[in-house]
Amino acid sequence: MASDISPSPTRFFVLRKLREGQHDTEFSRTSSNLGPALRCPHCGDNIGLLTWRLPYQGELELYGKDFGDLVEGPCGGVLLTEHCAESFKAEGLTGLSDFEPVEVTRVRRKRRGPKPGPPPTYLFSTPAYGNPALDMERSRILSKTPVKCTWCRYVGPDAIDGLALEEGTWKGEDIFRARGMWGELIVSERFKRFAERHAMSHMALVPIEKYVWDPLGLLHPEQPPHSSTD
Numbered sequence: 001m002a003s004d005i006s007p008s009p010t011r012f013f014v015l016r017k018l019r020e021g022q023h024d025t026e027f028s029r030t031s032s033n034l035g036p037a038l039r040c041p042h043c044g045d046n047i048g049l050l051t052w053r054l055p056y057q058g059e060l061e062l063y064g065k066d067f068g069d070l071v072e073g074p075c076g077g078v079l080l081t082e083h084c085a086e087s088f089k090a091e092g093l094t095g096l097s098d099f100e101p102v103e104v105t106r107v108r109r110k111r112r113g114p115k116p117g118p119p120p121t122y123l124f125s126t127p128a129y130g131n132p133a134l135d136m137e138r139s140r141i142l143s144k145t146p147v148k149c150t151w152c153r154y155v156g157p158d159a160i161d162g163l164a165l166e167e168g169t170w171k172g173e174d175i176f177r178a179r180g181m182w183g184e185l186i187v188s189e190r191f192k193r194f195a196e197r198h199a200m201s202h203m204a205l206v207p208i209e210k211y212v213w214d215p216l217g218l219l220h221p222e223q224p225p226h227s228s229t230d
Contacts, residue, residue: 070203161219
């Protein structure tokens with residue numbers, strides 16, 4: 001199945017972790033203070049994962065040479081270096097707020113290399129959710145589960161061959177999780193320019209209309225199962 005979704009006038013990108021690079025960094029929480037997940041205001045179902053509560057403590061695993069600028073955090077949040085967070089706020093980008101310091105209790109080097117120096121100060125934030133929504137007709141999502149709620153638009157995807165946002169639902173957020181696809185971080189073209197300007201590491205940005213997720217090889221059965229972020 002080839003995607004024929006045309007890009008919208010405002011371009012959006014799925015933010016993916018860039019693996020195997022020199023800034024490959026993982027974080028795992030050691031504090032276990034968790035709160036309830038978000039609930040859909042219409043159907044009442046849980047949305048996403050449980051929320052992470054203070055104190056924010058955890059360990060870094062360094063697979064690359066240097067620490068990443070943006071690291072996938074627990075419970076759907078992100079860790080951003082203090083420098084990048086300050087630049088994000090100073091340049092007026094939106095979608096992240098309530099930046100809270102994270103205590104890194106340990107750094108583990110996972111591959112051969114010199115002992116790492118002290119990590120940068122990381123801040124934890126939870127991306128915005130609630131406004132942008134997937135256009136479920138234009139998005140190419142294979143799923144055995146039909147959409148039951150028109151607000152949260154939950155669907156358990158088996159494969160994805162391009163996504164599209166519903167016109168009029170985006171309110172200017174630069175990083176967010178869309179209704180209908182909580183599991184993927186989506187960013188604006190302004191965030192892309194911001195990341196390029198600051199040479200932010202440890203991420204890959206894929207145009208949403210070209211985003212492919214096919215772990216079972218359902219889109220192209222003749223090819224081995226794979227997950228593409230090209």
